[in-house]
Amino acid sequence: EVQLVQSGAEVKKPGESLRISCKGSGYSFTSYWISWVRQMPGKGLEWMGRIDPSDSYTNYSPSFQGHVTISADKSISTAYLQWSSLKASDTAMYYCARLASSGSFNDAFDIWGQGTMVTVSS
Amino acid sequence: EIVLTQSPGTLSLSPGERATLSCRASQSVSSSYLAWYQQKPGQAPRLLIYGASSRATGIPDRFSGSGSGTDFTLTISRLEPEDFAVYYCQQYGSSLVTFGQGTKLEIK
Numbered sequence: 001e002v003q004l005v006q007s008g009a010e011v012k013k014p015g016e017s018l019r020i021s022c023k024g025s026g027y028s029f030t031s032y033w034i035s036w037v038r039q040m041p042g043k044g045l046e047w048m049g050r051i052d053p054s055d056s057y058t059n060y061s062p063s064f065q066g067h068v069t070i071s072a073d074k075s076i077s078t079a080y081l082q083w084s085s086l087k088a089s090d091t092a093m094y095y096c097a098r099l100a101s102s103g104s105f106n107d108a109f110d111i112w113g114q115g116t117m118v119t120v121s122s
Numbered sequence: 123e124i125v126l127t128q129s130p131g132t133l134s135l136s137p138g139e140r141a142t143l144s145c146r147a148s149q150s151v152s153s154s155y156l157a158w159y160q161q162k163p164g165q166a167p168r169l170l171i172y173g174a175s176s177r178a179t180g181i182p183d184r185f186s187g188s189g190s191g192t193d194f195t196l197t198i199s200r201l202e203p204e205d206f207a208v209y210y211c212q213q214y215g216s217s218l219v220t221f222g223q224g225t226k227l228e229i230k
């Protein structure tokens with residue numbers, strides 16, 4: 001079964017760092033781009049950026065560039081989303097998603113992780 | 123940035139009725155790189171339609187997509203109880219992927 005499994009919910013304080021993960025299985029991890037999507041409480045979907053796990057090339061939304069880092073470790077089929085200094089406004093559900101076609105930069109998201117809830121509160 | 127505007131914001135219909143959801147882009151979406159997703163409470167989004175009109179694997183044929191350029195439509199021919207959810211359009215033709223703000227389909 002093709003799936004993306006994300007790490008569990010996190011509760012952090014403002015200023016702390018965090019890395020959440022997204023592990024792919026059931027397919028060739030290096031053949032498909034991975035995107036990250038934010039959903040703030042009660043709000044819509046916002047695309048954050050994407051990574052090509054084969055060479056870790058990244059492409060960010062200007063809204064998130066410089067505030068988060070997307071990375072991948074192809075040896076363990078895992079993509080990451082990390083913050084160096086969290087803010088209360090980072091409180092949200094974060095999803096990873098696979099782009100549908102092998103090697104495609106422009107594609108719909110066919111497989112989604114279950115989401116990781118990040119809560120930032122003092 | 124391509125801005126996607128979905129209408130209506132909320133659509134109230136009964137099971138068995140036909141639903142028509144609209145997504146309008148601020149500029150032409152290249153190669154019809156337009157997708158539709160369904161999201162139910164507490165769940166991740168699910169891909170319904172890609173390439174403006176192609177159904178994703180396992181999606182019932184009561185879901186159909188149409189349109190090109192700047193105007194796109196998702197149609198659900200006969201609503202089933204499980205179809206009541208939030209629907210998002212997405213364009214993925216540019217280096218900056220964007221989503222619409224969503225349409226909530228609720229039971230009348």
